[in-house]
Amino acid sequence: MDLKELYRDVILDHNRHPRNFGRIEAADSRADGHNPLCGDRLSVFVVLDGERVADIRFEGRGCAISTASASLMTEAVKGKDRTAIRELFDKVHALLTRPETAADGALGKLAALSGVREFPVRVKCASLCWHTLNAALEHGAATISTE
Numbered sequence: 001m002d003l004k005e006l007y008r009d010v011i012l013d014h015n016r017h018p019r020n021f022g023r024i025e026a027a028d029s030r031a032d033g034h035n036p037l038c039g040d041r042l043s044v045f046v047v048l049d050g051e052r053v054a055d056i057r058f059e060g061r062g063c064a065i066s067t068a069s070a071s072l073m074t075e076a077v078k079g080k081d082r083t084a085i086r087e088l089f090d091k092v093h094a095l096l097t098r099p100e101t102a103a104d105g106a107l108g109k110l111a112a113l114s115g116v117r118e119f120p121v122r123v124k125c126a127s128l129c130w131h132t133l134n135a136a137l138e139h140g141a142a143t144i145s146t147e
């Protein structure tokens with residue numbers, strides 16, 4: 001199995017069986033994101049323990065890329081603090097937008113998103129969940145649109 005097939009399988013798996021899907025009623029913060037280009041909508045719910053994301057869930061409707069990306073993101077950020085999450089976001093953003101960026105070992109399964117950069121119109125689908133999480137962490141509650 002080559003890398004591309006592996007990446008495709010990760011995206012398909014997380015789209016069909018999204019991890020941490022659902023809402024958290026007692027969330028410390030939440031944000032709603034919308035990608036008008038594709039029609040993706042998702043909400044991110046966060047429970048904080050000081051600077052750390054103790055729990056995170058998401059819900060919404062979107063394309064396979066947006067759902068898989070949100071699923072992978074929730075797995076990757078749970079238990080991490082704001083600084084580590086910001087670093088991870090920077091790495092994911094570079095992976096999605098800079099063709100020469102090799103997947104960093106720290107990205108783990110998030111490396112599967114590197115396939116997205118062959119389809120520039122899909123980059124916003126993959127980054128929507130991250131922008132929405134940032135809004136939740138920075139503002140406590142927000143609605144964002146990637147346009």
Ligand code: ZN
Nearest residue numbers: 038040063125
């Ligand atoms: Zn999309």
